[in-house]
Amino acid sequence: MHIKVLGPGCANCVNLEKNTRAALASLGMEASVEKVTDYADIAGYGIMRTPGLVVDEQVVLSGRVAKPAEIAQLLAGR
Amino acid sequence: MSVTTRLGRPGLRLSLGVAGAAVAWVALYWVNEPFWTWLIGEAAGLDLESRLGSGVWFFFYDTIKIALLLTGIIFVVTVLRSFMSVERTRALLGGKREGVGNVLAALLGIVTPFCSCSAVPAFIGFVAAGVPLGVTMSFLIASPLINEVAIALLLGLFGPGPTLLYVAAGVSIAIVAGWVIGRLRLERWVEPFVFETRLRGQVIDSTAHLTWPDRVQLGIDEVGTILRKIWPYLLVGIGLGAVIHGWAPENFFATYAGRDNPFAVLIAVVVGVPLYSNAAGVLPLVDALHDKGLPMGTLLAFMMATVALSLPEMILLRRVLKPKLIATFVAVVAAGIIAVGYLFNAVLPV
Numbered sequence: 001m002h003i004k005v006l007g008p009g010c011a012n013c014v015n016l017e018k019n020t021r022a023a024l025a026s027l028g029m030e031a032s033v034e035k036v037t038d039y040a041d042i043a044g045y046g047i048m049r050t051p052g053l054v055v056d057e058q059v060v061l062s063g064r065v066a067k068p069a070e071i072a073q074l075l076a077g078r
Numbered sequence: 079m080s081v082t083t084r085l086g087r088p089g090l091r092l093s094l095g096v097a098g099a100a101v102a103w104v105a106l107y108w109v110n111e112p113f114w115t116w117l118i119g120e121a122a123g124l125d126l127e128s129r130l131g132s133g134v135w136f137f138f139y140d141t142i143k144i145a146l147l148l149t150g151i152i153f154v155v156t157v158l159r160s161f162m163s164v165e166r167t168r169a170l171l172g173g174k175r176e177g178v179g180n181v182l183a184a185l186l187g188i189v190t191p192f193c194s195c196s197a198v199p200a201f202i203g204f205v206a207a208g209v210p211l212g213v214t215m216s217f218l219i220a221s222p223l224i225n226e227v228a229i230a231l232l233l234g235l236f237g238p239g240p241t242l243l244y245v246a247a248g249v250s251i252a253i254v255a256g257w258v259i260g261r262l263r264l265e266r267w268v269e270p271f272v273f274e275t276r277l278r279g280q281v282i283d284s285t286a287h288l289t290w291p292d293r294v295q296l297g298i299d300e301v302g303t304i305l306r307k308i309w310p311y312l313l314v315g316i317g318l319g320a321v322i323h324g325w326a327p328e329n330f331f332a333t334y335a336g337r338d339n340p341f342a343v344l345i346a347v348v349v350g351v352p353l354y355s356n357a358a359g360v361l362p363l364v365d366a367l368h369d370k371g372l373p374m375g376t377l378l379a380f381m382m383a384t385v386a387l388s389l390p391e392m393i394l395l396r397r398v399l400k401p402k403l404i405a406t407f408v409a410v411v412a413a414g415i416i417a418v419g420y421l422f423n424a425v426l427p428v
Contacts, residue, residue: 010195011303039397043202046277048164050196063163063191063285064296 001031001078006042006052006062009035013051015065020053023071031075092291107146114139133324140316140362143234148308148358149301151230156300159191160293163285164200166190167217171209176260179213184252187220188245191285194222194391201398206275211268212260219411220252223386227308228357235365243422244378251382251414258410267403311359319366332371342376343419347412350383360384374426379419386411 003020007013017033024031036042036054045054049063053071060074114135118124124131167186174182192200197218204214224245232241265273288296322331335342350360364377392404399407 008195008198010193011307012193012195039198039202040271040275043199043206043275044277046203048168048196048200048203049192050199065299067295 001029001075002056003031003033003075004036004054005033006036006045006047006054007050008037008039008042010050012065016051016053016061019066019068020071022068023075026068027072027076029075088291092294096294103146103150107143110142110146111139114142129324133320136323137316137320140319140365141313144231144312144316144358144362145305147230147234148227148305151233152226152301152304153297155226155229156191156297157293159189160285160288160296162186162190163283164190164192164196164203165283168204168207168209171204171213171217172207174213176210176212176257179210180216180253180257180260183213183216183256184220184249187217187252188224188249190217190221192221194394197391198394198397201395202272202275203277205268205272206277210260211265212256212258214256215259215407216252216256219255219386220249222391223248223252223382225357225385227304228361228381228385231357231361235361236368240374240378244382247378247418247422248382248386251386251411251418255407255410255414259407262406264403264406267400267406269398269400272398308356308358311355312362315355315359315362319362322363322366322370326370329371331367335372335376337373337423342373343379343416343423346376346380346419347383347416350380351387351408351412352389353384354388354390355384357381357385373423375419375422375424378422379415382415382418383412386415 003024005013005017005020007016013035017035020033024033042050042052045052045059047059047062051062051065052059053061053066053074055075055078061071066074115126118131118135118138119126124134126132126135167190170186171179171183201214201218204217205211228244229241232244335345339345353360360381364381368374368377387408392408395404395407
């Protein structure tokens with residue numbers, strides 16, 4: 001599984017990455033987590049409000065920092 | 079159908095929690111003034127008429143009052159805005175002509191959940207999807223200008239009249255400035271990659287499918303995020319306000335920047351543009367200066383220039399706009415703010 005955290009580096013993006021790693025740890029899953037900071041790339045995913053979360057090239061979340069439990073649900077369903 | 083019947087027990091707990099918080103909020107707001115008057119005037123024995131006493135009293139009373147207003151209004155606004163999203167706003171703006179589009183974009187700029195760190199992806203998303211440049215600009219001007227922090231502070235410090243005036247002025251500036259930029263046909267000054275961006279993948283509506291507990295949680299999170307971000311500005315603003323309140327000579331500012339100085343608004347805007355602060359830092363200062371006799375038009379122009387135009391935002395926008403377009407953007411918005419300042423000074427009583 002390949003996860004991308006989309007955002008220019010503001011506090012929200014950092015928090016989303018942290019929560020994503022926490023979610024992975026709680027599920028006992030292994031995945032590569034990549035940060036995407038380039039605006040053209042971010043916009044390319046159709047994200048207009050950062051942060052965004054992309055799992056295997058699919059946008060699963062945008063515009064808010066989800067709690068680890070919610071991210072775990074999103075990840076487990078895939 | 080009420081929230082509780084739909085959500086059952088967790089919903090009931092949530093409603094009770096929100097109601098309890100609302101009662102506590104009203105109680106705190108109500109005891110704020112008598113409490114500090116008692117603590118500083120009686121318990122600490124300071125003379126509230128003296129400079130030191132009134133300065134200290136003002137600082138504590140104002141800090142608590144503003145913190146309460148911010149908490150309440152950010153929470154309510156965030157919960158309400160969670161029913162809108164940037165995606166829905168873009169869909170509403172798609173296919174609208176300029177003119178109508180500018181009006182709609184400025185109004186949607188108020189109600190759409192948005193933060194300035196998303197200005198660039200939103201710009202690309204709008205323009206790449208075919209929303210006209212000028213209409214996009216109307217949205218990007220209105221959104222930071224009319225924000226929940228500004229509204230909370232204006233309501234608390236000046237009351238509903240000046241707040242409405244500020245909102246109306248902000249919407250007008252966003253509409254007119256966006257329309258002018260659209261008319262100037264400046265698309266050639268947008269970085270070419272914006273038009274070449276291909277929007278792939280499905281669009282996720284960032285606030286759809288949220289439940290009431292989700293929305294309340296969003297509100298609580300947002301209060302924390304914003305307060306953490308603005309408290310240094312707020313304390314500096316209130317501190318400076320308290321100093322002006324207690325120590326500045328009565329007619330000092332009015333003599334130099336008062337109604338009689340025809341350049342006052344112009345100077346206020348020129349000073350305000352490079353000043354990097356937000357509504358939280360500027361409004362306590364504006365309040366103190368208003369007490370010292372500065373006219374409202376000059377002060378609102380100063381505040382708008384500080385909030386709407388800032389160097390960090392320009393640097394951010396440089397990623398998608400060429401310098402000429404940024405310069406035009408600043409000039410058009412500044413001109414609008416100056417016009418509003420003079421208009422208010424002319425029509426408002428002292």
